[in-house]
Amino acid sequence: MDLALTVLNITAPVFILGAVGFTWVKLGFDYPIAFITRMAMTLAVPCLIFVALMQTEVAPEALAALSLATFSAYGLVMIGAFVLVKVTGLNVQTYLAPLIFGNTGNLGLPLALFAFGEIGLGYAVVVFAVMAILSFTIGIWMVAGEGSLKRVGQEPLVATTLLGALFLWQGWETPEFLTNALDLIGQMAIPMMLITLGVAVARLETKAIAQAVWLSLAKVVICVAAAWAVANWFGLDPVAAAILILQIATPVAVTSYLLAEKYGADAQPVAGLVVTSTLLSVLFLPLILAFVI
Numbered sequence: 001m002d003l004a005l006t007v008l009n010i011t012a013p014v015f016i017l018g019a020v021g022f023t024w025v026k027l028g029f030d031y032p033i034a035f036i037t038r039m040a041m042t043l044a045v046p047c048l049i050f051v052a053l054m055q056t057e058v059a060p061e062a063l064a065a066l067s068l069a070t071f072s073a074y075g076l077v078m079i080g081a082f083v084l085v086k087v088t089g090l091n092v093q094t095y096l097a098p099l100i101f102g103n104t105g106n107l108g109l110p111l112a113l114f115a116f117g118e119i120g121l122g123y124a125v126v127v128f129a130v131m132a133i134l135s136f137t138i139g140i141w142m143v144a145g146e147g148s149l150k151r152v153g154q155e156p157l158v159a160t161t162l163l164g165a166l167f168l169w170q171g172w173e174t175p176e177f178l179t180n181a182l183d184l185i186g187q188m189a190i191p192m193m194l195i196t197l198g199v200a201v202a203r204l205e206t207k208a209i210a211q212a213v214w215l216s217l218a219k220v221v222i223c224v225a226a227a228w229a230v231a232n233w234f235g236l237d238p239v240a241a242a243i244l245i246l247q248i249a250t251p252v253a254v255t256s257y258l259l260a261e262k263y264g265a266d267a268q269p270v271a272g273l274v275v276t277s278t279l280l281s282v283l284f285l286p287l288i289l290a291f292v293i
Helices: 002-026 033-055 060-088 092-100 104-144 149-154 156-170 176-186 189-203 209-234 238-248 254-263 267-292
Strands: none
Touching: 002 104, 002 189, 002 267, 033 104, 033 156, 033 176, 033 189, 060 092, 060 104, 060 156, 060 209, 060 238, 092 104, 092 209, 092 254, 092 267, 104 156, 104 189, 104 238, 104 254, 104 267, 189 254, 189 267, 209 238, 209 267, 238 267, 254 267
């Protein structure tokens, strides 16, 4: 009972805020998703990442080990997802990237913070940054046939991750007034991302739900198995291992749908994966949390 209550306390705020965004749209209220997403990804999230890394009590060596483990875990997930797509005869351009890259920002960061506090958030932003780098290079190549190292370099979250890691490594800190300002801006990120996720899901049109269900379940199995194997192989500490498993196993990100639309893949099945995997995450994320806590 205590474990169930703990998991509920962690996951309920996440899904309540998502439900706020979903309900907001269904009531017919306006929500400028492009503007809010841009503000979150270019201002609030970078500030959140920078302050979290600068103030984290996690040793730089542990963060470096988690970075290598994250690259390795995504490598295994790519292999598993590719085999799944090929065996089932699905279109690689449409399905491969969504089955690999999860919602490590909108869902992963809040869950890590609520479950493990600031230390968990420090670990989670590392996984988030690695996913962003892979998504803007290999991920875009999978969908469009071309990657973009330039795009990675232009992403504020990548730059602030590197800057935060530098401050952590050198033991530097910004002046208190600036830290407080950056921290205040960063506090906007999590509620903005969760409400925006709910809005995005509410606006998606979905088809082929039965296929989306079993693909979403297969994604969870592949991701959890890969992350668990890598965490044990690298000998990560319990919190880092839990964050790696949780982040890798997050549901399909809305950005996968946006990339499919932009680069000419079949966007509707991807929309179905986004909605279905997000709804199923109400069940499987608490189970994963119960396993790793």
